[in-house]
Amino acid sequence: MAFLLIFTALIVIGLSYYLAVWTYWKRRGIPGPIGFPILGNVLEMIDHDAPPFLQFQKWSQKYGSYFGITEGLSKTLVISDPEMVNEVFVKQFDNFYGRKLNGIQGDPNKDKRVHLFASEGHRWKRLRNLSSPSFSNNSLKKLKRTVEDSAVELLKHIENNTANGDSIDMLLYYQEFTMDVIGRIAMGQNESKMFNDNILLEPVKSIFGSGRRWLMILGQVLPKPAAYIMRKIIFSLPKSIPAVQLHRIIEEALEKRIAQRKNDQENGVEPGEPEDFIDLFLNAESEIDIVSENGKDDFLTKNSGKVSKNLTIDEIVGQCFVFLLAGFDTTALSLSYSSYLLARHPEVMRKVQKEIEEVCPDPEITFDQLSKLKYLDSVIKETLRIYPLGAVANMRRCMKTSKVGDLIIEKGTNVYADTWSLHYNKTLWGEDAAEFRPERWEEEGITDFKLGYMPFGSGPRQCIGMRLAYMEEKLLLSQILRKYDFVTCEKTAIPLKLVGRATTGPEEVYLNLKPRYT
Template structure:
């Protein structure tokens, strides 16, 4: 008994010492940063929805400088807000930083059968990216434009009903209905609008809601337990409730239904035509014998096998559903708030829309002529960068960054908020909403790692063009018919909340019908 007790005591001391050794990792290397608490590190500070993580990183940058270190359990993170270092990590040294800094609870990206484009790495990521890229080409977006516009018209119908008598509406809710409707129709085979009656909405909202802190922190604190927790989470969803499990199951059902339909068509001699949605696109690249055990290493020169397993088809549809829902809805919300609080900008934008989009239906080519709208959207994304924590990478090979030795396994996180409001980059008016700053072109900015709302480099957000098209189309339809106005319910300034993404607590707005339209 004494021997067992002594062994347990020795083991406990050893484990605790290992956590303390990790906790002091950056201090031992002479790099400053928030220490947080023993074992936990800074984890608790980054799970407070009332103080979103990007805001906390910005505070720490002001305190510790443009390069500092922190720990989250056994995870070691270097935070950077120097654009040159951002360029180095995401572009110049991409071969050394091609992985994501995933929480272990999300699964092993090299072995997970349903791995998706956001989590994948190595040549598996390259294969998924190559297969998915045609979905977001200009040619594909032209075909999707009519579907997106149909959802725009449907949303305006609901807006008109809800704003009768001058009643204000909560725009974030409306925009979430819109983005889910669009992604459901272009990705998951939804045949008609499900706006304001979509059973999937509560689950997708919950993905970006308050996280189950104990579950997600366990990934940082005891990563070796993550596979067990993940198995329980998917096998017994009622025990560890996770909305993502429900969404994945619904997505899998949609994919299986389409496979069965295609097989039935094949039996009667009906050949598949043009892909109708993302499911068709990915099924056309389907294969059941792709090796998923050798995906870790990466080389830019590797040839790509354009095949997907059925599980990977489910994974891609899932990530495009979730990714296409929240970020575009938030961008629309922030844009609407800034337009309502800057009526001179809104008036100029309405004049451009009236001039370039005179017909009831807005064409794809007309969208490309909305130069000032592009400035408005980019300036909104500069002030309120979405999914800022996605601008992070994992060091896959030991290297040097800015004179610092970076070990394999260390995470690099870009402090996007600080970069986007740095007076040395944007001028003394960096805190101001000034769309005109983009009128001279943005190539000189983008090439320096100073504007990273969609990331930069090979892993730049694949859905960027679709997001721009959705936002332009909907804003065109709204601004042709209404002027956005603040009301007594409008939060000025906005209160920002959230952990996974940073969003306004509310976006109450009045929609005043335009007299000239």
Template sequence: MSFLLFPWISVAVLGVLSYYLWQWTYWKRRGIPGPLGYPFLGVFLDSISEELPGPLKVREWTKKYGKTFGFTEGLMKTLVISDPDLVQEVFVKQYDNFYGRKRNPIQGNSEKEKRTNLFSAQGYRWKRLRTISSPTFSNNSLRKINTTVEDCALELMRHIEERSAGGEPIEMLRFYQEFTLDVIGRIAMGQTDSQMFKNPIFPVVRKLFQGSYSRLFLIGAVLPPFLVEIVRQILLKTLKMGSFRKINVITMKAVEDRIKQREEDEKNGIEPGEPQDFIDLFLDAKADDVDHFGEDNGDFTKSASYTNRQLTTDEIVGQCTVFLIAGFDTTALSLSYSTYLLATHPGIQKKLQEEVDRECPDPEISFDQLSKLKFMECVMKETLRLYPLGTFANSRKCMRATRLGGVEVEPGTMVQVDTWTLHTDKSIWGEDAEEFKPESWLSDTDHFFQKGGYIPFGLGPRQCIGMRLAYMEEKLLLAHILRKYTFETGAKTEIPLKLVGAATTQPNSVWMHLKLRN
């Protein structure tokens, strides 16, 4: 019997191998340049290299192959672009053809996952989640949490004062991560007081952004489809992806505790007050009629599901979890890069301190005062131009066959923007494109954002929903620090910054001396 099966097994194996090789040469057969990598793997090994973070590797490829090129990772095909007109085409003009995100197969199916979040969802489900979540990040909502964010900033100031008193340098990236986790914990996770430098969840969340985790996560691209779910479950249960599962468990407990609290309050006749945090905001949208809505989250490929503006408990956990992860890393990195650039450009730092002194003279900094910090906003924009964050999120999945800049794009093809190249393109930003020049934002440069030349928070309908919260956090904390201290480099400061990571890019460290101002 085994002898009879052998020819069929051989044919099956040969078929699989042939298919992988056919996919490996996908771009070459279409006359599109790009790195070939290795058979079956494509550029996968380059993606997991510790020597150069993935986004910077893509920048190197752009220098070699041009503003439009392609590569494969196993069976996944990616077209890379860094032309602003094509960016505008993908993110805005042809949004209906590119409304999905580039997702690694090991992330699961966003249409079927009960806890699919705003970042992963697509189509009608994304539209529904976006509509429900948007009020959470409105100016009115941010004004209400301004006091909480400032309390976190003042708590960090106390730690800075203790650490800098002896003149020792401070690793600012770690301090900023403590700050951002405290903020998101208090506004999204039901945390009632500061847990700064004693939060048990800190090492769990931080592990998600370490290079080893990122490299492990990318393996899904090269696995045969029938192995993806098996490997995914192994990673979730036993390896680094266990961190994500732990965060989900912690979030679920916070949501369940809040549900119990609200039920007890209702029994005791206590009227619900203003929402305390994101959990309350999402619980107010929780599904009451599970029979109508369905615990399987319904079929979100159908437009009818969009009319239901309520959330399941699983969806609430999903939204809070993704806000925790996104809010922890990106804002801390933006603060770190801003700090480094200010310390290495003392004239710009002095000008910013003068603005802070002028616009924020009171001990407390109000929400309205933050809007007056125009030069600080220029500093933040320029920082994000030179050090764009989460750049692999600036990607889309082709949902319908279309044409992009002369290239026929098939459904299932991923389109990735090389944001690092885009943000320092001399044809857009001038010959000094790689210099730190925040004053340039004082002129009318917003048209760069509109035409696709500047995308630190993405572009189009799926632009980052947390942008205003990130700006508010950064302005509040930097204003408090710069009123009292001046950032100065020292022997431990890495100049230039050493950038590390795999799927993400971050500085290895940001050691700074904080000198008391006269």
């Protein structure tokens, strides 16, 4: 009887706690979709066929510039007011430096393989400092040749598969390209594996797919068991789990590289230039020590004391993992959107082609020439405004109860910037905000839009790979547009059907590539 009473009491206490979280925003007088008891709005946030960030846009239209949702035991505030976004992401960064936690991902302060995207506090600062040289101007210049090699290889496949005038799904081709590039610059892949059973491609694509919703639900509804039990089960499963499979591929590549470097050292072989991110990370050394000052406990000095200047083996695996994912998906999506919009706006495409011919008259496009392609730069920026594909990165976690505008945001609350609403805000972008108009980026006062434009995030945690992504896109689009016109066809979906939960992308992008010179 005593056991039954205790068990009943625990059930009542547990349900009461879930209900308290579920009704949190309503009790505070903040509007928002109520969702379901215990689950909250978690089902809407993991629906691959109805991207959650498009749902945010609809909810903002209904509830206003801020509203609240719950996901299991997570309380999330969604904001679309530019000033509030700037407060959270820039001005009060010290109070909002963490990201939304999911039990499956592990503890950002304790997990050995935490990566740059999930880490926080002093650990994020250290990982950012150690990773930054990999994306410096000098590093990008060295990587440019690899990107160009992959671009040339892709053009061969395009030529072979469009010779009869057939349309092709540009999304699939761009995915092959970006996986080829990131495989070579991150993992030391020695040659192109484009359309040739690249072992990285399927597990990475699966991670962005529609499966394994149950893991995400568990991570939100049962965060503690997910953190301490589910992670151990998942990472002991066979390679059928894509993330586990990818981790093991990276581990094997890292073990081989360490063995090779050791063998070279024993044989007196001098180390050469770093071949890829694995080499860069093995060589990485931070220029700073992060230490506590006068016992202050802020985001830099949490868990105070001196920290290692070098990345650990587990951290290298984590960094390679996140860079493989980010380097593959977002750039492929952006290229797909750009091609689609150019096909829909041939007058813009002609202007881009004219610029490429004037700035890049020789067969090889130099690194410096890429920076002079101003109109192409405007096209890419406008594409990312119309289709802000990486909105998942625009989230923060409140680390200390703070006041933003007239609103008190309590510690532990997640904050999402509704990027789609910001990018279509007519007050910021004008009455033609819904239109694709690259010329807006050439107009005077464009810098005033910085509060409403965040395709790569905003503030200190802005995407570290932004310049690499721009270089890849400019280089490949320049090479393709020299030879081809993008043309819509019967199989082109107009408008595009958008899918995804981590990123928002088109289901497919069928286009004809018409040779310019025959």
